[in-house]
Every structure is written in C-alpha cells, then in structure tokens.
Amino acid sequence: MKSIVIKSLFAVILINSAFAQSANTLFTYGNNKVSAQEFLSVYKKNSNTKSTDLSESALTDYMRLYENFKLKVAEGRALKVDTLAALKVELTNYKKQLAKSYLLDKEVLESMYHEAWERSNTELHAAHIMVKLNADPSPADTLMAYKKIMAIYDRLMIKKEEFSDVAKDASEDASAKKTGGDVGYFSALQTLYPFENTAYSLKSNGAISKPFRTKVGYHIIKLIDKRASKGQVLTQHILVSVAKSANPTVMAAAEKKINSLYQIAKSGKISFDELARDSSDDKTSAKDNGKLPWFGAGKMVDEFEAAAFGLTNTGDISAPFKTDYGYHIVKLMDKKMNNSYEQSKSEIKKMVDKDARIENAKVAVINNIKKENKFSFNKTNYDVFVKALDSSLLKGTFKAAFYSFNKTAIFNLDNTNYTVANFSEYLESSQKNYRRFANSSADVAEKALPNWIDKICNDVAENKLDKKYPEFKTLMDEYTDGIILFDITDKNVWSKAVNDTVGLKEYYNAHQSKYMWGNRLNATIYRAGSDAASKIVNELIAKKVGDDSIKHRINAQNIGGVSIESGKYEKGANKLLENVKWEKGIENFVSDGIYVTVVVTEISSPVIKKLEESRGYVIADYQENLEKTWMEKLRAKYPIKEDLSVLKSLVK
Numbered sequence: 001m002k003s004i005v006i007k008s009l010f011a012v013i014l015i016n017s018a019f020a021q022s023a024n025t026l027f028t029y030g031n032n033k034v035s036a037q038e039f040l041s042v043y044k045k046n047s048n049t050k051s052t053d054l055s056e057s058a059l060t061d062y063m064r065l066y067e068n069f070k071l072k073v074a075e076g077r078a079l080k081v082d083t084l085a086a087l088k089v090e091l092t093n094y095k096k097q098l099a100k101s102y103l104l105d106k107e108v109l110e111s112m113y114h115e116a117w118e119r120s121n122t123e124l125h126a127a128h129i130m131v132k133l134n135a136d137p138s139p140a141d142t143l144m145a146y147k148k149i150m151a152i153y154d155r156l157m158i159k160k161e162e163f164s165d166v167a168k169d170a171s172e173d174a175s176a177k178k179t180g181g182d183v184g185y186f187s188a189l190q191t192l193y194p195f196e197n198t199a200y201s202l203k204s205n206g207a208i209s210k211p212f213r214t215k216v217g218y219h220i221i222k223l224i225d226k227r228a229s230k231g232q233v234l235t236q237h238i239l240v241s242v243a244k245s246a247n248p249t250v251m252a253a254a255e256k257k258i259n260s261l262y263q264i265a266k267s268g269k270i271s272f273d274e275l276a277r278d279s280s281d282d283k284t285s286a287k288d289n290g291k292l293p294w295f296g297a298g299k300m301v302d303e304f305e306a307a308a309f310g311l312t313n314t315g316d317i318s319a320p321f322k323t324d325y326g327y328h329i330v331k332l333m334d335k336k337m338n339n340s341y342e343q344s345k346s347e348i349k350k351m352v353d354k355d356a357r358i359e360n361a362k363v364a365v366i367n368n369i370k371k372e373n374k375f376s377f378n379k380t381n382y383d384v385f386v387k388a389l390d391s392s393l394l395k396g397t398f399k400a401a402f403y404s405f406n407k408t409a410i411f412n413l414d415n416t417n418y419t420v421a422n423f424s425e426y427l428e429s430s431q432k433n434y435r436r437f438a439n440s441s442a443d444v445a446e447k448a449l450p451n452w453i454d455k456i457c458n459d460v461a462e463n464k465l466d467k468k469y470p471e472f473k474t475l476m477d478e479y480t481d482g483i484i485l486f487d488i489t490d491k492n493v494w495s496k497a498v499n500d501t502v503g504l505k506e507y508y509n510a511h512q513s514k515y516m517w518g519n520r521l522n523a524t525i526y527r528a529g530s531d532a533a534s535k536i537v538n539e540l541i542a543k544k545v546g547d548d549s550i551k552h553r554i555n556a557q558n559i560g561g562v563s564i565e566s567g568k569y570e571k572g573a574n575k576l577l578e579n580v581k582w583e584k585g586i587e588n589f590v591s592d593g594i595y596v597t598v599v600v601t602e603i604s605s606p607v608i609k610k611l612e613e614s615r616g617y618v619i620a621d622y623q624e625n626l627e628k629t630w631m632e633k634l635r636a637k638y639p640i641k642e643d644l645s646v647l648k649s650l651v652k
Contacts, residue, residue: 027063027644029070030638036646039066053651063647069485071634076484087483094479097463099462102472104284105364112357117341117348119188121299125225127163127181129171133217136447137435149211149218156208156220163222172217180220185305186298187229193357195219215356222587230297233308236272236290238265241326257289258320258327265317265329271329272317281326291333304328311335369457373414381408382449385420386442393441398431400424411453414460427451454538488597492630497623508611509518514621515614520568522602525576526550527594529560534595537562541599560595568604 024036043050043062081087086401129152133145152170155161164180167173171181188196192214193453202209202223209221238261242254260281265272276290285292297305306316311332318330352358369375384405392398401424409417427448432446466473495505508515524547533554540550547564554562569577580598581585587598611618 024646024649025643026643027067029067029074029639029640032070032074032638034066034070036650039063040650042066054650055649056651059647059650063642067640068631068634071631071638071640072488073481073484075634075636076488079488080486081484082480084487087487090483091480093373095462095476098472098475098479099458099465102456102465102469103365103461104358104361108361108364109352109358112352112360113345113348114341116188116352117338117344119196119200120296120348121229121338121346122200123185123187123227123229124223125185125200125227126199127167127179127222127224128173128183128195129163129167129176129181129220129433130216131218132171132172133213134437135215136436138439139443140439141437145218146211149220149264153211153220163596183304184298184481185225185227187296189351190298190354192216193355195221199223205454221377229338231335232294232296233311233333233599234294235292235308235311235333236276236331236333237282237285237292237304238272238276238280238290238329239282239326240279240328244324251558254327255320258329262317262320262329265331290331294336296373297336301325304330308332360526365461366457372411373457373460375411375413375457377411377453378409381405381420382410384408385410385423387443389441389445392439393427393431393444394435396432396435398427398441400428413456416460418456423449423452426455493623493626497619499627504618504622505611507625508614508618511618511621512608515609515617517568517607517609517613518570519582519606520570520604521577521580521600522568522604523577523580524564524566524574524599524601525574526555526562526564526599527595528597530560531595533557533560533562534588537597538586541586541597 006109025033026036026039027034043059043066047053051201053634076082082091099498113229129149131145131148131152133141137145137284139227148170155166155170156163164182166175166182167179173181186199188200190196194212194214198212198219199221202221205223205225207223209219211218213219213222238258240254240261242251246254249512261275265275266271269582273289277286280290283292295305295308299305300308301323303321303323307321307328307330311318314332314334316332318328320327322328383410385403388403389398389406390597400421403424406421406424407419409419410423411418423445427445430448430451431444434444438444438447466476526534526537526541528537536554536559537550540553551562551564554560572578576591576596577598579589580600582600582603584600584602587600589596
C-alpha cells in the first residue's frame with residue numbers, strides 16, 4: 001500500500017536532486033533554495049500531457065504544491081524520520097533492488113542480446129549424448145561422469161561408431177533410446193546456454209563436439225543440419241486426444257472424429273472457433289478458440305511444427321495428422337519472419353535477463369570490481385584457516401570461534417582486509433547451503449569462498465553507486481523523500497484523522513451542519529417474481545401480516561418468490577424509488593420484469609447525520625483540516641520567499 005501511495009505522490013510532486021542550484025532561485029524555504037532549473041525539470045518530468053503547460057497559472061499552482069512537498073520533507077528530515085528502523089530497512093531493500101541493474105556489465109549484456117538475436121536467425125538440427133551429473137556433485141561423482149563421457153567420445157572419434165547407435169546404447173537422456181539422441185531443430189534461448197554455445201560453434205554438418213559440461217551433466221553434440229530461421233507462426237488447433245497405447249478400435253474412432261471435424265471446418269458450415277471451443281480435447285486452448293501462442297522451431301513436437309509451417313496462407317487448415325498426444329488439425333492465423341535487432345531487442349532482453357547466461361554479466365562485473373578496487377587473495381592465510389577446521393562445518397554445526405590468526409586477511413579489497421573472522425561469521429550463517437555432496441569441512445569452505453568474495457565485492461560496489469552513477473543517487477534521493485513524505489503525512493494527517501477519536505468528534509461537533517440527511521422516505525420494498533406472487537403480497541400487506549411470514553408463505557410456493565428490504569431512502573439512493581410519490585401509501589409497478597410493491601410509511605424531514613452515519617465524510621474533511629493547519633505551521637517554521645519574476649521568466 002505504501003509503495004502505491006509513494007508512486008501516486010511522485011506523480012504530483014517529485015524532487016530531483018541531480019540538478020545543481022543555479023543563480024535563478026525560484027523560492028527559498030528556511031535556509032534552503034530551490035532553483036528555477038530544478039523546479040522546471042521536475043515540472044516537465046511530471047507533466048501528464050505531451051506538451052507541457054507553461055502558463056503562469058499552471059506553473060504557480062505546481063509551485064505551491066512543490067513548496068508543500070519541500071516543507072514536509074524538510075520537517076521529516078529534521079525529525080530524522082529516515083533513521084527510523086522500519087524506514088531504514090525499506091530503504092536498504094530498495095537500494096539493493098535498484099542496484100541489481102547497475103551491478104551488471106552493460107557491454108557484456110549488449111553483446112549477449114545481440115548474440116541471442118543473431119543466433120535466432122539460424123536454426124540447428126542436432127543430436128546429443130548425455131551423462132547425468134547433479135548440479136552440485138561430489139568430486140568422486142564428477143570424475144566418474146567424466147570418465148564415462150570420455151569413453152563415449154573415444155567410441156565416436158577413435159572407433160568411429162555411429163552416433164545414433166552410441167546414443168541409444170550409452171546416453172542417459174531417456175528419449176535417446178527412441179530417437180538416437182536426435183533433439184530436432186532448435187534456436188537461441190531454447191536450451192542451456194553452454195549447450196547452445198557448443199552447438200552454434202560447430203561449423204559443418206556431421207561435426208561432433210568435444211565433451212562439455214552443463215548443470216545437468218556432460219554432453220557431446222553432433223550437428224546434423226543448419227538452416228535459416230523459418231520465423232514464427234500463430235495458429236489455432238483442434239485436438240482429439242488418444243493415448244499412444246490405445247487399442248485399434250479406440251484409435252480408429254479418434255481418427256474418424258478428427259476427419260469429421262476437418263471436413264466441417266473446410267466446409268465453413270461451423271467456424272473453426274466454434275469447433276475448437278466445443279470439440280477440442282485441449283481444454284486450455286479451447287477456451288480461446290484453440291489459439292496457441294506464437295512459436296518457432298523447437299517449441300512443438302516435430303509433426304505439429306511441420307504441419308503448422310507447411311501452411312502458406314492465413315486461414316489455411318492442415319489435413320489431420322497424428323502426434324503422441326492424439327490427432328490434430330491446425331489453422332494458420334499469421335506468420336512472421338524474425339524482426340531486425342532494434343525491433344527484437346526489447347523481447348530478446350526480457351528473455352536473456354531471465355536466462356542463466358545473465359551470470360556472465362555478473363561475473364564480468366565482479367571481475368571489474370576486483371580490478372577497480374585492487375583485489376588480492378592471500379592463499380597462505382586461507383590454507384591455514386582451512387587446516388584448522390574441525391568436522392563441525394561438514395556437520396552443519398560450525399560456530400565462529402577464536403583463532404590466534406583471526407585477524408589475518410584472506411583477501412583485501414578497496415584497501416580493506418577481510419579476515420578469517422569475517423569468513424568464519426559468513427560460514428556460520430550460511431554453512432547449510434554448501435554441505436551437499438561435500439566430503440570434508442574443507443570442501444564446504446571451498447564452495448562457500450567464491451560466494452563470500454562475490455558478496456563483499458557487490459557490497460563494496462553498491463556503496464559506491466551513488467558516486468559512480470548520478471542517476472542512481474537521484475533515484476535513491478527520490479525514494480527516500482517519498483517514504484519520508486509518506487510517513488510524516490500519515491502521522492500528521494491520514495492515520496491521525498482515523499485514530500484521533502477525540503479530535504474527530506470535536507471536528508464533527510463543530511461542523512455538524514455539513515452532514516445532513518435530505519428528505520427521506522421510510523419505506524419497505526417488495527420484489528416479486530410473478531404477478532401471482534405480487535397479488536398475494538398485496539393481500540397479506542392489507543391483512544398486516546409480518547414480512548417474515550410473507551416471505552415464508554410465498555417462497556414456499558412455486559410462484560416466483562419474493563424479496564423484501566426496508567429502510568430510509570434519500571432521493572436517488574434507490575432506482576426503484578425514483579418514480580414513487582413522496583407520500584404515505586402503497587404503489588405497485590413492474591420494473592425489468594420484476595413486480596414491485598412499495599409501502600411508504602413516513603416522510604422524514606432533513607436531519608443531522610450521526611457521526612457513525614457520516615464517518616467517511618467527516619474523516620475526509622478532518623484530514624483536509626489537519627493538512628491545512630499543519631501546512632500553516634510548517635510555513636511559519638520554514639518561511640517561504642518567492643521570486644515571481646523568476647517564475648514569470650519560465651512562462652511560455
């Protein structure tokens with residue numbers, strides 16, 4: 001809720017501290033100055049129209065809002081609102097979130113975006129062999145997997161065995177037994193980055209890669225074919241689902257059904273949309289008339305992809321075809337080739353930023369941080385610490401303890417030593433993250449060390465961002481002012497009006513005449529579902545039967561039922577009462593097929609609303625009053641002096 005309000009406040013008043021004060025001071029508050037340059041920049045930044053209104057009246061109105069903003073923030077800073085624990089946590093979290101985009105190597109990112117786009121214009125057909133390995137394996141498991149993949153590589157390169165035969169025999173990818181390792185066509189951002197890199201590095205059809213590792217194991221790739229991208233297609237489809245293991249009778253029935261749907265779709269007697277909605281067994285896409293997202297090579301099973309890309313013209317419908325999921329027909333909605341880099345960059349960027357390859361940009365940043373801050377690692381001191389470790393780190397019970405060499409540096413960064421004691425504290429708090437597949441405490445420390453160093457590097461760089469990037473400082477200042485503004489306004493206006501019950505009551509008592517009921521009807525409204533029910537309602541009203549009994553008697557019969565409501569109604573409060581006479585009596589009429597009976601028992605004269613009846617309005621007015629009183633005090637505490645000649649110089 002706070003972030004929403006802060007954003008709303010920024011839409012009206014926003015400070016931009018990046019602009020230096022100029023000689024043309026627009027106004028002062030206390031000992032502080034606001035330049036024409038700062039004011040105009042903020043004003044234009046927050047203009048809600050394409051052409052900024054630079055009339056004198058518009059500039060004057062905004063200047064008064066901006067003055068109020070400055071006064072509130074000044075008061076918040078004077079009261080040290082930004083040092084409150086909750087706000088400090090919020091600022092820290094925001095800073096870390098904001099810093100993420102700055103702690104990436106922009107050149108590396110740009111090269112990855114361009115690389116992904118360039119590769120997306122070429123589709124590869126490949127086969128692969130895999131030996132599985134956990135993402136965080138033990139050294140023994142790693143060695144075993146490596147020996148397996150090298151033995152397989154020897155079969156391919158020395159013994160010259162057929163790739164598909166070796167894949168069926170030795171690959172630990174479950175599908176290899178059936179496909180001989182064939183993974184079909186794929187393009188950029190559709191597989192693991194190391195896999196993609198290796199595949200695209202192969203120059204000619206039939207080329208076989210050296211073994212390489214990903215987070216799921218070791219691989220060998222054979223390039224079967226390269227082709228220019230066929231682009232993407234937008235399709236609708238209808239599925240008649242049938243299991244691969246279905247008996248011939250069931251299979252024949254499914255095939256007969258898809259052929260029938262195909263003939264109906266081709267005839268146009270029933271639209272493809274309607275057929276997909278009513279007959280497709282793919283219930284997810286059926287809700288959207290069988291529509292599927294845009295897709296290119298490698299996104300669908302081969303048979304589906306071939307059928308979709310085999311369609312030429314918008315509106316074409318494929319002949320029925322079979323996949324492992326059943327029988328399909330596909331309709332082409334649209335087709336497009338890949339866009340230029342500039343046109344594709346936004347979409348490519350989103351995909352790359354979510355991909356594991358983003359780690360490359362992070363690594364580049366860490367390397368730059370180390371270089372800029374003269375990183376040096378002391379292996380001797382690190383080895384001494386590791387030798388002193390007992391089994392507690394492997395067991396997950398390690399506690400940072402006193403060592404005679406606690407103050408010795410493991411590494412130095414930015415002229416600061418990060419010591420054995422610092423690393424011990426890190427290990428104590430995070431040891432459970434590094435124990436998997438470790439054989440010793442030394443293994444745990446070895447896994448934790450690079451992450452600890454990276455964390456320190458990021459912290460050092462983060463603390464320098466406001467000096468290195470002026471726009472970062474600007475955004476932090478804006479957010480800081482925003483949460484100060486929110487907090488201090490909430491305490492002095494918003495929450496105060498709600499929680500100050502004494503003040504609220506005093507304000508209500510002093511302004512009761514503002515909160516009046518107008519003329520009101522005291523009425524009971526009966527809504528009957530049929531003419532017969534309405535007649536019975538009127539008979540029972542005439543007999544002075546109570547409302548509960550009326551409902552019970554009519555609703556027990558199958559004649560449409562009745563609902564009843566009573567209350568006092570001002571004009572316009574209830575649509576059914578718009579044409580009712582403002583006098584005691586009974587009126588009957590029909591409204592939108594409902595039979596209505598209105599019994600008016602009293603006409604009430606204007607009367608003051610009770611506090612409970614007008615609380616929302618009273619709170620809003622009380623807030624406005626608190627704001628006005630508060631601003632008067634702030635303007636007295638921080639006197640404002642305006643230079644209207646400077647304001648007029650901004651008018652256009």
